[in-house]
Each structure stands twice: as C-alpha cells, then as structure tokens.
Amino acid sequence: MTTLTATALADIARQLTSGGRGILAADESIKTMSSRLEQEGIAASATARRDYRALLLTAADLSQCISGIILCDETFGQDLADGRPFPIAARELGILPGIKVDTGTSPLPGQGGALITEGLDGLGARLASYAQRGAAFAKWRAVFDVHTITPYSARANGQALARYAALCQQHGIVPIVEPEVLCTGDHDLAASAAATSLALGAVFEALVDAGVQLSGIVLKPNFVTPGLDASPVPAAEVAAATFAVLNEHVPAEVAGIAFLSGGHPTANVCAFLSALAADDRRPWPVTFSFGRALVSAALHTWAGSPAEVTAAQGVLLDNCAAAAQAAAE
Numbered sequence: 183m184t185t186l187t188a189t190a191l192a193d194i195a196r197q198l199t200s201g202g203r204g205i206l207a208a209d210e211s212i213k214t215m216s217s218r219l220e221q222e223g224i225a226a227s228a229t230a231r232r233d234y235r236a237l238l239l240t241a242a243d244l245s246q247c248i249s250g251i252i253l254c255d256e257t258f259g260q261d262l263a264d265g266r267p268f269p270i271a272a273r274e275l276g277i278l279p280g281i282k283v284d285t286g287t288s289p290l291p292g293q294g295g296a297l298i299t300e301g302l303d304g305l306g307a308r309l310a311s312y313a314q315r316g317a318a319f320a321k322w323r324a325v326f327d328v329h330t331i332t333p334y335s336a337r338a339n340g341q342a343l344a345r346y347a348a349l350c351q352q353h354g355i356v357p358i359v360e361p362e363v364l365c366t367g368d369h370d371l372a373a374s375a376a377a378t379s380l381a382l383g384a385v386f387e388a389l390v391d392a393g394v395q396l397s398g399i400v401l402k403p404n405f406v407t408p409g410l411d412a413s414p415v416p417a418a419e420v421a422a423a424t425f426a427v428l429n430e431h432v433p434a435e436v437a438g439i440a441f442l443s444g445g446h447p448t449a450n451v452c453a454f455l456s457a458l459a460a461d462d463r464r465p466w467p468v469t470f471s472f473g474r475a476l477v478s479a480a481l482h483t484w485a486g487s488p489a490e491v492t493a494a495q496g497v498l499l500d501n502c503a504a505a506a507q508a509a510a511e
C-alpha cells in the first residue's frame with residue numbers, strides 16, 4: 183500500500199485547487215461517453231473514446247490552466263498514440279491524473295426516487311492498483327435531486343463518501359468528494375439552497391465521524407442556482423447563495439473547493455465562479471472541476487475528424503482559460 187503523510191496529501195489537494203488552475207472532468211462512464219459521441223455522429227468505440235480523451239490531454243500547454251484530469255477506468259488503462267499510458271503522459275505534461283472510482287447510482291429502497299452511489303466493495307484493492315499506476319487523486323459522485331433528496335439519502339450517501347474518502351487517504355490518494363445536487367428542473371434558488379445544505383451537512387458530519395483528514399480532500403459541489411428551466415438570477419446572487427451554504431457546512435481546513443458545471447453554459451459558470459472568487463470572506467481556495475462546460479464545444483468541433491483536432495483543442499483551451507481566469511479573480 184502507498185502511504186503518504188498528511189502533509190503530502192494536503193500538498194496535492196492544494197496543488198489541484200490553487201494557483202489559478204482547475205480540474206478537467208473527463209471521466210464520463212463508457213455509457214455516457216458513447217452517447218455523447220453518437221450525438222455528434224461519431225461511432226462509439228474504445229478507440230473513439232481514447233482518441234477524444236487524447237485530443238483533450240494533448241492540447242498544447244493545457245497545464246497552464248489545468249492542474250488535474252479525472253479519468254474513468256477505461257481511459258486510465260489506455261495508451262496515447264506514442265504508447266504512453268494516459269496517467270504517465272498526464273504527469274509528464276504537468277497534470278495530475280485522477281480516477282473516478284464510484285460505479286454509478288442505483289435507487290435507494292424506501293426513499294422514493296432518491297439514489298445511492300455504489301462502488302465500495304473491493305475499493306481498497308482498486309485504489310492500491312490505481313495508486314501503483316500513478317493516480318494522485320480519485321473522485322466519487324453522489325447524486326441528489328431537489329425533489330427526491332431525503333435526510334436518510336443524504337446520510338447514506340454522506341457515509342459512502344466518507345468511507346471512500348478515508349480509504350483513498352489510507353492509500354495515499356487525495357479524494358475529491360462530490361455531492362451533486364442536480365440543476366435540472368424548474369425549482370427556485372431557495373430549493374437548491376435547501377437541498378445543497380441538507381447534502382453538505384450530512385457529508386461533512388460523516389467525513390468528520392470517519393476521521394477523514396479535511397486538509398487532504400477537495401470538495402466538488404454544485405453552485406446554488408435556480409433550475410435550468412427556471413428564471414435565472416444574477417451571478418452575484420448565485421455566488422451569495424452558494425457562499426452562504428458552503429460557509430455553514432464546510433470547515434476552513436478543507437484544502438479547496440472545485441465546482442462542477444452541472445449543465446450550465448460555460449459563460450454562466452465562469453461568471454458564478456468569478457463572483458465567488460472575488461468574495462474575500464471565504465477561507466478555502468475556489469476553482470473549477472468542470473466537465474461539459476469545458477469540453478462540449480470541443481467535442482462538437484472535433485466530430486471525429488482528424489482534420490479538426492487542432493481546432494477542437496483551441497476551443498477547449500479557450501474554455502479552460504476562461505475558467506482559470508474566473509478562478510483567479
């Protein structure tokens with residue numbers, strides 16, 4: 183088993199979330215990635231998924247804006263065209279490699295439509311293998327909906343996140359702790375705030391109970407926003423609502439906060455992040471761990487054509503630069 187000191191874990195967590203860089207979430211499951219490729223008219227295959235992730239990772243000077251890249255198991259085991267495994271190439275390019283280790287969600291019995299994230303069985307052995315192959319950090323995502331979250335579902339997912347985080351740290355891997363309240367729907371800002379508060383309260387209670395070193399984790403939350411089908415509110419209002427919920431539940435020792443984009447347009451999440459970064463009351467560094475907000479336009483530009491790789495990489499780099507600029511404010 184790899185062992186890292188508490189200081190080393192904290193250093194990696196800070197490296198991921200400080201210095202005006204953020205994390206690229208490129209860990210879509212095979213099912214999700216295949217569907218996104220097919221939506222762009224690209225036949226889904228292991229090779230197509232590898233070529234797309236290689237396009238992302240090898241964009242010129244990506245490390246100027248990106249501190250870490252989250253990969254799924256398939257990509258983690260694949261090689262670039264030059265034969266280097268993705269995690270090794272990432273490190274050589276100045277980007278820490280991370281691995282998504284949850285295995286997805288299933289319904290939580292007795293809780294209406296609430297979900298539980300699975301993947302704890304055998305996790306210690308998987309983490310040992312990923313650490314040996316170069317993983318610096320990991321990710322586990324709990325998924326909540328404002329209409330179906332219950333106190334029990336928040337506690338159950340919080341305990342799973344806490345067991346995952348403690349196991350990661352035992353294996354020398356920094357855990358990204360992701361409790362996502364979905365922003366699909368027409369709910370208002372208050373509903374998002376209430377659900378996010380319920381989720382974060384349960385998660386941090388469980389992390390503390392489990393003895394997780396908070397200076398060695400990265401929190402990946404949603405912004406507190408109205409649903410995507412509701413009337414939008416100004417970025418300053420989103421930042422204020424998000425800060426209020428985080429400030430209530432997230433201890434100052436947490437190494438950093440890296441937000442997910444949740445399906446919001448790139449310009450919107452950059453505006454939310456910029457407004458939050460400008461709030462000097464916050465004790466934690468804030469940055470991004472966006473997926474769709476960084477990559478959707480690049481995937482569309484590429485559309486599977488080797489002739490469009492450079493153009494697609496340019497689109498990715500523009501979005502990464504905008505997000506990094508927002509985090510630096």
Ligand code: 5MM
Nearest residue numbers: 207209210211214442443444472473474
């Ligand atoms: C990149 O997508 C991640 C994996 O999703 P699936 O397991 O459902 O395929 C996802 O966890 C992602 O990291 C977060 O949702 C943040 O991505 P967005 O697009 O919301 O920034």
